[in-house]
Amino acid sequence: MSTLPWRRIVLIAVAVVCLAGAVFAVRGPLLMAAPACLAGRWHGCLSTENGVVLMTLVGVPVAVLVAWPLALRRRAAGVRSAWRMSLAEVGMAYGTVPWVWLTLMPGSGAGVVPGRLSLVPLVDLVSMGPIGIGGNLLVFAALGFFAPIRFTALASTPRILALGAACSTLVETAQYVFQLDRVSSVDDVLLNATGAALAALASRRWWRTDPAR
Structure with missing residues (x-):
């Protein structure tokens, strides 16, 4: 049995863990932008760096x-x-x-x-x-x-x-x-x-x- 699928699974798992860790590290700033983005106030959301990052992750x-x-x-x-x-x-x-x-x-x-x-x-x-x-x-x-x-x-x-x-x-x-x-x-x-x-x-x-x- 080839080990290639397992390597891919491990790489995907590592990528997911790294992404989750990055999101967790910046959760504070992202949550600050969440009210404006969720309320559809796009000027207050997409005009801030935190808002752009949040919407990118959500999308x-x-x-x-x-x-x-x-x-x-x-x-x-x-x-x-x-x-x-x-x-x-x-x-x-x-x-x-x-x-x-x-x-x-x-x-x-x-x-x-x-x-x-x-x-x-x-x-x-x-x-x-x-x-x-x-x-x-x-x-x-x-x-x-x-x-x-x-x-x-x-x-x-x-x-x-x-x-x-x-x-x-x-x-x-x-x-x-x-x-x-x-x-x-x-x-x-x-x-x-x-x-x-x-x-x-x-x-x-x-x-x-x-x-x-």
Whole structure:
């Protein structure tokens, strides 16, 4: 009997435990945002970081249900790896949009404070702290993880690194152009791209490398 299913079960169990532990660690801030979100006060919910994180967690089952009909449709059409492709598409979108929303969330001086640039590499890393660095690594991690699974043309770490850098540059440019009271930093681009590349390496065994599929 193959040990592969048991390995998958163990990996899934570890992932669930890690996710549950993360949710438990931030349960206080999330519960603070819960009244506004549950009451449908979307401005008070989705305009806060806690509210966005809470709604993202709550919407995970919905994202899985969205992948279900996509996979069934592909299976009916005779597409191989229908579930993997469908989950990759949903994972790319659902795992990236909330992070981009957070990075484009305006500050208190939005529209008043001029855009600020920080173009010297590694200068801002000191002031970010572990949470800031970790958050930047996760912004395009879902994109880096799922994109090479879905698209053969992106099944390459350098390409995912370039994709993460390009997407991050667009976000930082938007922060500056729309005067969102945020610092557009080259260190953010470096961390975002690095996070995408590391996530791509984590999913390498599932990359879609056969163009004929």
